[in-house]
Amino acid sequence: MCTGFFVASVLASTLVWCGFVWLYQQTFDWSEWLPRINIVYFPHGLRMILVILFNSAGAVGIALGTAVMGADLIRAKPALGLTQSAVAGLAVWLAVRLVLKPSSGPNTGAQTTAGISVLNGKSLVTLAFASAVLNASGHCLAWYLFDPEASQLETRFATMFTGDLFGALLLLYALRTVLLFLER
Amino acid sequence: MSPRPPKKEFVALYLCYRSLIESLKTLPNSRQISAELEPLLIAIAQAWHEGAPFPVRKLLIKEGLGSPATIHKRIHQLQQAGFVSLETLASDARVRLVVPSNRAMGDLAKKGEAVQQANRQLNLG
Numbered sequence: 001m002c003t004g005f006f007v008a009s010v011l012a013s014t015l016v017w018c019g020f021v022w023l024y025q026q027t028f029d030w031s032e033w034l035p036r037i038n039i040v041y042f043p044h045g046l047r048m049i050l051v052i053l054f055n056s057a058g059a060v061g062i063a064l065g066t067a068v069m070g071a072d073l074i075r076a077k078p079a080l081g082l083t084q085s086a087v088a089g090l091a092v093w094l095a096v097r098l099v100l101k102p103s104s105g106p107n108t109g110a111q112t113t114a115g116i117s118v119l120n121g122k123s124l125v126t127l128a129f130a131s132a133v134l135n136a137s138g139h140c141l142a143w144y145l146f147d148p149e150a151s152q153l154e155t156r157f158a159t160m161f162t163g164d165l166f167g168a169l170l171l172l173y174a175l176r177t178v179l180l181f182l183e184r
Numbered sequence: 185m186s187p188r189p190p191k192k193e194f195v196a197l198y199l200c201y202r203s204l205i206e207s208l209k210t211l212p213n214s215r216q217i218s219a220e221l222e223p224l225l226i227a228i229a230q231a232w233h234e235g236a237p238f239p240v241r242k243l244l245i246k247e248g249l250g251s252p253a254t255i256h257k258r259i260h261q262l263q264q265a266g267f268v269s270l271e272t273l274a275s276d277a278r279v280r281l282v283v284p285s286n287r288a289m290g291d292l293a294k295k296g297e298a299v300q301q302a303n304r305q306l307n308l309g
Binding site for chain 1: 200201209210
């Protein structure tokens with residue numbers, strides 16, 4: 001991938017992510033159980049879409065966008081804020097590489113692009129599940145390592161996992177409904 | 185002067201976008217039936233379309249659809265999913281016919297439209 005396209009993809013992902021999260025925070029403020037943990041988190045579906053479309057540039061864009069939106073946490077607890085921002089992008093990127101493996105043939109390194117051909121409805125659901133597990137685990141590991149005051153890690157994991165999973169599925173099914181409606 | 189070759193990044197991005205759109209359309213939902221039930225539904229719809237819907241007993245021994253126990257289980261699954269219903273024959277209350285529901289016919293009609301659209305695109309190409 002050429003550098004110009006990569007940078008443009010990162011910027012586009014960052015802008016889309018920040019815009020969507022801002023809008024989400026304005027409308028779904030009630031769904032926040034603890035800071036950075038929501039009962040239903042639609043933006044997780046957007047994470048999947050950005051990484052599927054832009055691959056690693058999408059993941060970097062999400063990490064940057066999360067850092068921008070969580071600047072207050074980074075100022076207060078830099079290690080925790082930066083690690084959780086990185087996890088937000090990396091978790092979905094890693095899940096895409098794990099779930100969307102090409103069924104056969106040598107690994108050329110461009111796994112996501114090659115794996116896109118095996119993308120279907122079921123693999124999207126699997127991807128939502130895998131990325132929710134990785135994202136919640138990564139966030140909890142960061143709390144464990146960098147925030148000694150953080151308690152109830154297992155409850156945080158369960159809430160974040162279900163929030164990400166249901167949020168992603170709701171967003172994907174909403175998009176599906178819109179697509180099928182537009183095709184009528 | 186030869187035209188500039190298309191940037192492969194944009195081609196890849198478009199292919200990812202198309203793949204994502206198609207995947208979204210095939211997200212699992214309760215209106216779909218599994219692939220193993222489809223041959224049975226086709227057989228039921230075909231017989232009904234020809235004006236001679238299958239009696240349950242005849243369908244259970246139809247070759248190529250599995251054992252009677254398997255067919256019985258699948259008829260039940262199709263019935264539960266709302267794709268077929270059992271109707272009693274007017275002249276003989278002991279005979280129960282398996283008929284496709286409106287939902288099943290709508291589903292098959294959609295598939296027919298998709299085939300027609302694909303044919304049209306092939307002819308255009």
